[in-house]
Amino acid sequence: MKTISEHILDIVQNSIRAKATLIEIIVEEDKKNDLYTLIIRDNGCGMDKTTLEQATGAFFTSRNTRKVGLGLALLKQNAEQCNGHLVLKSEVGKGTEVNAFFQLSNIDRPPLGDVWNSFYLCLLSEKQTEIKYRHKTENGVFEISSEEVKQALPGMPFSNKEIRNGIIELIKNNLTDIKATF
């Protein structure tokens, strides 16, 4: 994975498969402590202890279409390459939280990438699940929720060009305002 936004798209799929109805994505840039944090939290089915231990392994997957499961493994590898680490918390029936920590100034830290496209594509595909995105820098916080967008645009097809550009521009402008690094 080349960018954080691709990781987000990827890990969110796990949450969707866990039948989550709410997925929160949080990115925090902390210059003071030289820390870059990615948190993905869901209220899906969760994992038991043994599953949790195996989850970051490359050969663990809950699918039967293939024998490898690289999503969390790649995120872990990426975090560790940047002096960081990955913490997984999960409780059966309650949900899962993925915390990835990166060193902000590390040259290997993946850039954020086009997180607006990730959000938009999730919005387009997931009608049942609410997706929240929150980005925090020392200049402020930007939050967007798929429910808010849906309420603001009742009855409009999201695939419409103006609507698509509008949503993407909204995210881009706000992230630029809080001086997020892409």
Next chain:
Amino acid sequence: MTKIKSLADLKKIRDEMQSKIKLRENSEHPEQTVQIKVGMATCGIASGAKETMSYFVEELEQQAIDAVVTQTGCMGFCYAEPTVEVTLPGKEPVVFGYVNKSKAEEIIEVYIKRGELVDGIIPLNFKTIDD
């Protein structure tokens, strides 16, 4: 045009647009729309499924083809990612492999518009004479 910064700005666009768009009648008849599923698991994303999906969304809207583009999980053809499943109205789903932008263009032009098959189909649900 002013910068779009808040949901209120989005609402404005919606109000401007609403008069221009006649809401598609077909959206309530999924059997009449083209359905496209893009494989978006780790393997797909790593090989550029995000660009492929964005391209389909953009291009089909541009050409006013009634289609629903959604994400799906891994179909088990990781070697051929990005994979795309296209279901034309009233037809069996067909899975294409190695769908980059140029392949996506070909699929839209040749398969979706003209109904002719193109190279790169993954034989997934083929039937023999005996079936």
